[in-house]
Amino acid sequence: MDTQNATHTQNDWITTPVTARLLRGALDVEQTERGVLPHRLPARARAQCADPQLAMAESQPSGVRLVFRSRATAVELDAVPTKRHYVGAPPRPDGVYELFADGRAAGRATAEGGNTLTVDMTAGTAELAQGAPGTLRFDGLPGGDKDVEIWLPHNETTELLALRTDAPVEPASDPGRRVWLHHGSSISHGSDVAAPSGTWPALAASLGGVELINLGLSGSALLDPFTARAMRDTEADLLSVKIGINIVNADLMRLRAFAPAVHGFLDTVREGHPTAPLLVVSSILCPVHEDTPGPAAPDFSDIAEGRIRFRATGDPAERAAGKLTLNVIRDELARIVAERAPKDPNLYYLDGRTLYGEADAAELPLPDGLHPDAATHRRMGERFAELAFGGDGAFAK
Structure with a gap:
């Protein structure tokens, strides 16, 4: 105590x-x-x-x-x-x-x-x-x-x-556990969680028996080359990259730029970790951005009560011009991983909706439209541990 x-x-x-x-x-x-x-x-x-x-x-x-x-x-x-x-x-x-x-x-x-x-x-x-x-x-x-x-x-x-x-x-001795290096958005960072061990990556790491290095960066999972180089140069046994929500809600790029940026990010990571299990994870379900592009905008109408919600301000019709939505990004990520897999057998893809999907949203809706609450983090951590560390998962021993 x-x-x-x-x-x-x-x-x-x-x-x-x-x-x-x-x-x-x-x-x-x-x-x-x-x-x-x-x-x-x-x-x-x-x-x-x-x-x-x-x-x-x-x-x-x-x-x-x-x-x-x-x-x-x-x-x-x-x-x-x-x-x-x-x-x-x-x-x-x-x-x-x-x-x-x-x-x-x-x-x-x-x-x-x-x-x-x-x-x-x-x-x-x-x-x-x-x-x-x-x-x-x-x-x-x-x-x-x-x-x-x-x-x-x-x-x-x-x-x-x-x-x-x-x-x-x-100093404590080396625990001898595998090191998991993860990069993602504010959801991986831990938005709306009350304590640091309650983020979904921390929970998954505990269940998986691994040491966590969490590069969940709020608002900043943007395929930045310097982040890829940081992952390349960090010792790790297991790696994962969660891609999607920040690209969409920042309205950062169009489809033409997205696929080459993903390839470049993965190429850089692979320079330092050529054979380590590398798991590409798409976004969890986020209803406001599933088929509507960004940018996201905050709604301050309830800020005095401590509540901020987010909404998508793009037009679904703009997908024809290359604007990105979460569904477009999921399709691209699945295609990219499938394209690279024959030459990279330790590269895997996980659809983020297996961590939080439609049934979960009905039971545990995102309080502000973007970020899961503590109960949802726990569910996501448990599911990730089961899918990635268990059975035939990407991180199974």
Whole structure:
């Protein structure tokens, strides 16, 4: 459990520097004036795109864990979270830190203070105000040597300043599990999930017994070459790419550009992972974009109640001119994988509607028209684990 009651004096604590050796799931660790900032894209990739949406998404540590081995029964972490506030909307809940001891849930906490990013979606502006660090504490952990994992908030940029424990800390040994590298959109990032271990990739990784590197980048699964290069250069045993929704709702490209972009992305990934299982996943069902092109536009009519919905603003007739819809993209992805498969027997395709389809939408509709809720993430994670890791799945051993 986590508590705000101090059970140790200052002299009891052992301070351990937070370094890349203690972090998993991050592709880069930036040294700041106060501490370290985990990134999910390397510096080279970040330098090639000035999009503030991407900068925010890749610095939010979805799937990133602070991992160490210790006999500690109490842990403190100083952090500077960046909390988002949307003009006209109620305050967002604070990001959640989850602690696991030898794989078992042992506490949750939030960090007070931190920076505030004020976003005005109607004006398209964002302003950052610097804030003070916050301290979170976990007490009452099991005694004895154990592996401790602290999952960082999937939806808050988090600068780590200091780790304190009541017993010495050492890096955890290599768990010997296969590494799964996944890239996708805000759905993979974890939109509308309350805690970082509840994203569908985190759930699927747990069920599949693998180590997750989550490159789910909110609004930014756009077939960017720098993301493909980041995947190429990252050690992994299993790879997946979820393609579709951001291409459509950003109205990013037409059919003529889409297929070559997919081929180029896959070619780049294959340069670093020529024989690893590579799974191409299309979008889950999203009724507003199944046959209607983008761009998507937010509906602010209920923002005061904390609700934003999204709608498609394209015209279905524009498909004749090459505008993309989710159904068009699914057909193209299936065709591309089938075309490449004879020379790439470890390339697979999964229709995203097997994770969330029409029957699921009737039972668990997307609350804002685009993003699944926590219950749907769990269903998607369980289904992905069954389809990919089980039986004859792409990731079955």
